[in-house]
Amino acid sequence: MGSDRFDVLREQVRGQVIEEGDAEYEAARHVYNGMIDRRPAAVLQVSQVADVLAAVRFARGLGIEVAVRGGGHSAPGFGTVDDGLVLDFSARRGVRVDPAARLARVEPGATWADYNHATHAFGLASTGGIIGSTGVAGLTLGGGIGYLSRKYGLSCDNLVSADVVLADGTFVTASEAENVDLFWALRGGSGNFGVVTSMEFRLHPVDMVHVGIMFFDAATGAEVGAAYREWIAAEPDEMGAFLGFHQGPPVPFLPEEWHGKPVAVIAGMWTGDLDAGPAHWHPMLDAGQVLGSFFAPMPYPALNIMFDGLSGVPGLQGYWKADFLRTLSDDALRTAVAYAPGIPSVHSANHFYPIDGAVRRVAPEATAFAYRDVDFAPVIAAQWPDPSENDRNIAWVREYWTALHEFSEAGGYLNFQDADDQARIEDTLGSNYARLAVLKAKYDPDNFFHVNQNIKPAPAGTAAAAVPAERPAVLQAEAVPEEAHQPDTEPRTANPAEGAAT
Known part of the structure; x- marks a missing residue:
């Protein structure tokens, strides 16, 4: 049984209030990142909106911090807080x-x-x-x-x-x-x-998609990455594929001698006509010696969970960094190749995500997400099982990020920043930060919600720029039809049309 400190809250909610000493406490307090070891005063397993209304008012009255846990995937551990109240939505998944x-x-x-x-x-x-x-x-x-x-x-x-x-x-x-x-x-x-x-x-x-995964020796990553850079820029918006650096995963279409070795990977999907899919992968098969590949039509949700057994494992130690790149420069690629041998484990990932196409057709001021004029979002998401390796692996991420940041924009993708990136918040939100600070002062003047990548409320009297009233262009029109960009390169190695591992 918990203390009587939260009895008033228990009377006001339908969800369970869990405190230290309750049988469920240890399971309730743990989060995705095993490096986070916080002990909240209580965890409220939210049952309905009325619970949230009561909990926010209760926490304000008691003067305690509140953390919000949705899917629970926050690497910095923003879904929990020492001595505060966690609003846990893990059961609200409808x-x-x-x-x-x-x-x-x-x-x-x-x-x-x-x-x-x-x-x-x-x-x-x-x-x-x-x-x-x-x-x-x-x-x-x-x-x-x-x-x-x-x-x-x-x-x-x-x-x-x-x-x-x-x-x-x-x-x-x-x-x-x-x-x-x-x-x-x-x-x-x-x-x-x-x-x-x-x-x-x-x-x-979006229903069936044509999936492609290709592995290359990480030592050739600069050449592979340069080919990828040109290929993805020329591809229609229906092609969504990232460049990554990993330890070779234990999958059947990668030879066993490459398991655990540094590899470069191109992975993603073609969302247009399935029959047209194989031809769109052909150019990347000429980018270098393909160590192993997989091409097949599959349901979109199957691709979305394909890597969960590697990078979606709860309880691993984790530390992340992120940036934005105006272009995937040769310098950035050489940096990725230099740091690939230090990738901590098969669970770790260094990815370069393309964010052109429809993302760029929305004005930077149309939403709070300001970095609409860059082509790539690189992330360094290191995960490993052994806590004794924390210092060494964190140092690798920081050193890699420092080297890559020389060729990057000031800000980085918010969702892949860690707790020590708080000092970057103004750069990360860029041209929209001042307006966000004014709105923070309007909706949360006391900074009650601060267990996050925090925006400080603007001083009283600060004027905000007008919020654009128009809908973002991407929601008004579809992307350029793929027929305008058909590739004409023939394959020389694996055949994406086979629909199987090669």
Whole structure:
């Protein structure tokens, strides 16, 4: 049994309040990153919106910190807090699809695997993450980069509305029709403005996709990366594929002698006509000696969970860094090759995600996500099982990031920054930071929601620039038809049309 400190809250909520000493406490306090070892005063397993209203008012009255846990995937551990109250939405994972309107209503504990399972039943999808266990809410609030970004924009570009409990314990809906400034801030401003209790997304026709995965020796990564840079720029928006550096995973289509060795990988999917898919992969087969490859049509949700056993494993030690690159320069590629031998484990990933196409057709000031004029978002996501290796692996990430940052923009992708990146928040939010600080002062003047990549409230009297009223261009029109960009390169090694590992 817990103390009587939270008895008042217990009387006001339907969800379970768990304190230290309760049998469920150890399981309830742990989060995705095994490096995070915080001990909250209590964890509220949220049952409904009324619980959130009561909990926010209770925590304010008691003067304790609040952390919000949605999908629970936060590398810095923002889903928990020492001596505070955790609002745990892990049981609130419902997804309701309206196929006629092409809309999906999502609860805040849902993961992208949950979301894709529900929407795929109707042949629909929205831009989600690369890993299925990533939370929908957290990814969207920080922007949301994924395989569908080039075709349909970021996750936040597909957000239609959000229900939010504000810092004063009141409930509002933010959309293009009401609380427009809050709606603007939620799309890239992270969890600074309230507790999101549901989200509504616009859906797009995505069903079967043509998946491609190619492995190369990491030592040839500069040449492979240069070929990838030219290829992805020329490809239609229907092609969503990233360049990565890994330890070779134990998959059947990669020879065993490369398991655990540094490899470069091109991975992603073609979302256009399935029969046209194989031809779009051909140019990358000429980029270097292919160590192993896999090409096949498969349901989109199957690709989204394909790497969960490597990079989506809870309980591993983890430390992340991120940047934005205006271009994938030769210097950046040489840096990636130099640091590839130090990749900590098969669970680690250094990826370069393309964010051109539909992402760039949204103005930087149209949402809080400002970096719309860059081509790539590199992330260094190191994960490893042994805590005794923490210092060495953290040092590798920091050294790699420092070397890469020389060729990067000032800011980085919010969702892949760690707790020690707080000092970068103004650079990360770029030209939109000042407006976000004013809105923070409006919606959370006391900075009640600060267990996040935090935006400080602007001083009283600071004027905010007007929030654009127009809808983002990516939601008004589809991307350029793929017929305008058909490749004519013939394959020389593996055959993507075979639909199997080679």
